[in-house]
Amino acid sequence: MHFVVCIKQVPEKNDVKINPETNTLMREGVESIVxxxxxxxxxxxxxxxxxxxxxVTAITMGPPQAEAVLREAISVGxxxxxxxxxxxxxxxxxxxxxxxxxxxIKKLGDVDIILCGKQxxxxxxxxVGPGIATHLDLPQITYVRKxxxxxEGRIVGERLLETGYEVIxxxxxxxxxxxxxxxEPRLPSLKGKMASKxxxxxxxxxxxxxxxxxxxxxxxxxxxxxxxxxxxxxxxxEILTGDPEEIVPRLIEKLKELVVGAAS
Amino acid sequence: xxNDPIKVIDETCVGCQLCVKACPFGAIEMxxxxxxxxxxxxxLCGACVTACKFDAIEMRESxxxxxxxxxxxxxxxxxxxxxxxxxxxTYELLGEGRQLADDLGMKLxxxxxxxxxxxxxxxxxxxxxxxxxxxxxxxxxxxQDEPYAAVISDLVKRHKPNILLxxxxxxxxxxxxxxxxxxxxxxxxxxxxxxIDPETKNLMQTRPAFGxxxxxxxxxxxxxxxxxxxxHKVFKEAEVDASRTGDVVALEVDKALLASRTRRxxxxxxxxxxxxxxxxxxxxxxxxxxxxxxxxxxxxxLAEVLGGGVGASRAAVDADWIPYSHxxxxxxxxxxxxxxxxxxxxxxxxxxxxxxxxxxIIAINKDPDAPIFSVATVxxxxxxxxxxxxxxxxxxxxxxx
Ligand SMILES: Cc1cc2nc3c(=O)[nH]c(=O)nc-3n(C[C@H](O)[C@H](O)[C@H](O)COP(=O)(O)OP(=O)(O)OC[C@H]3O[C@@H](n4cnc5c(N)ncnc54)[C@H](O)[C@@H]3O)c2cc1C
Ligand SMILES: Cc1cc2nc3c(=O)[nH]c(=O)nc-3n(C[C@H](O)[C@H](O)[C@H](O)COP(=O)(O)OP(=O)(O)OC[C@H]3O[C@@H](n4cnc5c(N)ncnc54)[C@H](O)[C@@H]3O)c2cc1C
Ligand code: SF4
Ligand code: SF4
Numbered sequence: 244m245h246f247v248v249c250i251k252q253v254p255e256k257n258d259v260k261i262n263p264e265t266n267t268l269m270r271e272g273v274e275s276i277v278x279x280x281x282x283x284x285x286x287x288x289x290x291x292x293x294x295x296x297x298x299v300t301a302i303t304m305g306p307p308q309a310e311a312v313l314r315e316a317i318s319v320g321x322x323x324x325x326x327x328x329x330x331x332x333x334x335x336x337x338x339x340x341x342x343x344x345x346x347x348i349k350k351l352g353d354v355d356i357i358l359c360g361k362q363x364x365x366x367x368x369x370x371v372g373p374g375i376a377t378h379l380d381l382p383q384i385t386y387v388r389k390x391x392x393x394x395e396g397r398i399v400g401e402r403l404l405e406t407g408y409e410v411i412x413x414x415x416x417x418x419x420x421x422x423x424x425x426x427e428p429r430l431p432s433l434k435g436k437m438a439s440k441x442x443x444x445x446x447x448x449x450x451x452x453x454x455x456x457x458x459x460x461x462x463x464x465x466x467x468x469x470x471x472x473x474x475x476x477x478x479x480x481e482i483l484t485g486d487p488e489e490i491v492p493r494l495i496e497k498l499k500e501l502v503v504g505a506a507s
Numbered sequence: 508x509x510n511d512p513i514k515v516i517d518e519t520c521v522g523c524q525l526c527v528k529a530c531p532f533g534a535i536e537m538x539x540x541x542x543x544x545x546x547x548x549x550x551l552c553g554a555c556v557t558a559c560k561f562d563a564i565e566m567r568e569s570x571x572x573x574x575x576x577x578x579x580x581x582x583x584x585x586x587x588x589x590x591x592x593x594x595x596x597t598y599e600l601l602g603e604g605r606q607l608a609d610d611l612g613m614k615l616x617x618x619x620x621x622x623x624x625x626x627x628x629x630x631x632x633x634x635x636x637x638x639x640x641x642x643x644x645x646x647x648x649x650x651q652d653e654p655y656a657a658v659i660s661d662l663v664k665r666h667k668p669n670i671l672l673x674x675x676x677x678x679x680x681x682x683x684x685x686x687x688x689x690x691x692x693x694x695x696x697x698x699x700x701x702x703i704d705p706e707t708k709n710l711m712q713t714r715p716a717f718g719x720x721x722x723x724x725x726x727x728x729x730x731x732x733x734x735x736x737x738x739h740k741v742f743k744e745a746e747v748d749a750s751r752t753g754d755v756v757a758l759e760v761d762k763a764l765l766a767s768r769t770r771r772x773x774x775x776x777x778x779x780x781x782x783x784x785x786x787x788x789x790x791x792x793x794x795x796x797x798x799x800x801x802x803x804x805x806x807x808x809l810a811e812v813l814g815g816g817v818g819a820s821r822a823a824v825d826a827d828w829i830p831y832s833h834x835x836x837x838x839x840x841x842x843x844x845x846x847x848x849x850x851x852x853x854x855x856x857x858x859x860x861x862x863x864x865x866x867x868i869i870a871i872n873k874d875p876d877a878p879i880f881s882v883a884t885v886x887x888x889x890x891x892x893x894x895x896x897x898x899x900x901x902x903x904x905x906x907x908x
Contacts, residue, residue, distance in 0.1 A: 254717075306545075330546055333551075365716065366716060370684040373652070373684035373685050374688045377656070382653055382768035382769045383681070383685075385677065386681075403677070403832075404677050404678070405677060406777060406783055408774075409773065410772040410773045410775070411769050413770075414769075423831065461512040461567070464693075465691070465692060465730040467551070468553075468724075470552070470554075471552045471722070474719065474720075474721070474722050480886065481884075481885050481886070482883075482885075483887045483888070484875070484888040487893045490894075491898055494885060494898065497885055498846070498902070
């Protein structure tokens with residue numbers, strides 16, 4: 244079977260600092276990493292390959308530096324990586340991002356299963372996975388916590404819901420988004436590291452894929468970021484220290500107001 | 508090149524670096540006294556355009572013709588039901604939807620899919636829906652991504668709502684993302700604020716990103732409907748008013764839309780989850796400071812007294828003290844309770860990402876320098892094993908339990 248795993252490169256830390264002079268945000272020296280949820284998608288795709296045979300292709304859409312996440316994927320067992328990169332993709336929202344990734348998957352040809360992370364840690368929308376499935380007219384199982392069965396043309400997975408999980412069967416090809424519970428990602432092997440160093444990573448631009456320009460980048464993005472601001476700092480409140488015998492009643496007094504206030 | 512969405516006009520730029528400081532995404536660098544924008548980092552937020560006093564940065568408007576949206580009317584809410592029970596998030600959406608509909612002078616409508624759901628339709632009316640569109644089919648008894656997305660997309664295309672709101676639940680996010688693509692609409696995730704721009708009548712959708720470290724206001728000016736998802740507990744539930752009246756409109760759909768390539772084989776409720784913490788008003792969370800799994804009993808007792816749920820940090824979940832469904836934070840659940848009590852949790856940024864929008868945060872930690880105190884409404888420097896049992900006992904008295 245042919246598995247495709249979609250990986251996003253994200254900043255390692257989300258802590259943006261406020262510049263005291265200008266009162267604007269600063270993001271300094273941020274390292275880029277594989278989106279934490281995508282590590283589980285990578286691991287699961289490699290496990291599925293080990294279970295039923297086939298190959299895994301990793302794709303990422305991003306700047307030239309995003310190549311690094313593909314090499315990381317190869318070091319843990321992914322067979323090949325493709326970087327999707329073009330200035331024309333600048334300003335993509337989830338519609339344009341999922342369209343672009345879908346066009347790349349179309350170009351790959353015969354694909355049985357597409358895996359995505361549950362969500363990205365920066366944009367945080369969880370919209371790209373289902374978006375790809377819709378652009379490709381494929382069924383989806385989101386929030387998968389376990390794959391129970393997989394065979395030619397059919398998969399059974401457990402979808403994590405707020406109050407339990409449901410067991411869902413789907414025909415193939417299909418798209419899965421996975422949660423952290425699904426596995427424990429492995430560390431790269433020596434062989435994997437070698438393969439990752441040697442790997443040739445092709446770069447696909449808009450011209451390499453069959454794309455409608457009006458679906459790409461800024462023009463293809465119905466949502467527009469209008470303004471960005473820092474949430475008002477919560478600021479530390481009151482701190483109580485000392486003898487528990489004393490501070491618990493004081494806390495109760497506060498809680499009482501709050502509980503009563505909240506319950507009414 | 509000239510088609511780049513944003514660019515610095517080299518002749519005008521004086522190299523003052525104001526834009527570099529203004530960019531929240533570190534997308535601008537100076538190269539030989541000229542500002543250079545890295546398009547791969549830029550989100551087109553426009554902060555630099557405003558910051559530049561020399562009008563040296565130009566942002567291209569997208570090439571959409573201003574379409575005529577006069578046909579797009581009404582505010583729709585996707586009524587999420589589970590085993591024929593309307594989920595509380597739906598009532599929260601109706602509460603907020605009412606405001607938006609009034610501001611626009613439009614109707615508030617609900618869309619309900621299921622089988623034998625006429626009773627539920629009347630409930631939606633008592634909560635303020637003026638029209639309830641019902642698609643009643645056996646195939647829609649349980650949520651399935653494809654038929655739900657296909658049916659709602661079809662209704663959207665036929666009835667042209669101006670706004671469509673949906674809960675940011677597992678089901679909601681899965682289905683609305685498909686609907687947005689199928690109808691070519693913009694979709695803003697996890698909104699914490701919704702408002703109508705008085706001039707343009709556009710929906711201003713405010714949402715946290717980067718783990719809650721920044722807020723972004725997002726517009727969908729060129730497409731309709733404007734779609735947003737909203738998390739639990741962000742908006743107040745619409746009150747029940749039995750005297751309200753409204754229309755229940757049963758709609759037929761093409762059978763082909765009901766086809767599904769997935770099938771729900773079974774549902775297994777999680778025994779441990781007494782309460783879905785994403786919906787809880789009170790959450791007592793424990794971290795590594797709880798020491799061992801048995802100590803979580805203390806938190807369960809306190810939660811019981813308050814009628815709340817128990818949450819946890821990733822450190823506690825990774826140690827197998829409590830199941831993953833209780834994890835709060837960037838890689839766990841995002842919660843928004845009225846009161847969040849953090850016990851033996853240091854307050855790392857990934858944890859804060861999941862709970863910092865709680866109304867009231869109480870932190871109990873023996874380390875006075877723990878970062879959790881910087882977000883706490885009330886912080887208690889002390890030992891959880893002394894404080895929590897006392898707190899439980901006292902509260903029991905106060906609440907008469
Ligand atoms: C502050 C801010 C707010 C935003 N809000 C919105 C919004 O509300 N609505 C909207 O439509 N857009 C929004 N965007 C744009 C959005 O973040 C980008 O389109 C982004 O490229 C994809 O969305 P995401 O990060 O939410 O990914 P998610 O949908 O959360 O990602 C889910 C999975 O899809 C895959 N994936 C995602 N991106 C890529 C990629 N580039 N390459 C390979 N695989 C990928 C990964 O497997 C990932 O785990 C926002 C951007 C910013 C900066
Ligand atoms: C990509 C990524 C994603 C992550 N996602 C999450 C997430 O979703 N949720 C999450 O929680 N974390 C997440 N983390 C982990 C996070 O960085 C922290 O490691 C974790 O939150 C720490 O948990 P803790 O506060 O329980 O433990 P610690 O940081 O070890 O803190 C324990 C605290 O307990 C206090 N303490 C000890 N004994 C007592 C006592 N008797 N009485 C009172 N106080 C006591 C100590 O003073 C200390 O402050 C993530 C990390 C990464 C890298
Ligand atoms: S703020 Fe304007 S003039 Fe100053 S460096 Fe930036 S682009 Fe140039
Ligand atoms: S538009 Fe926003 S993200 Fe882009 S360069 Fe300007 S300030 Fe930075």
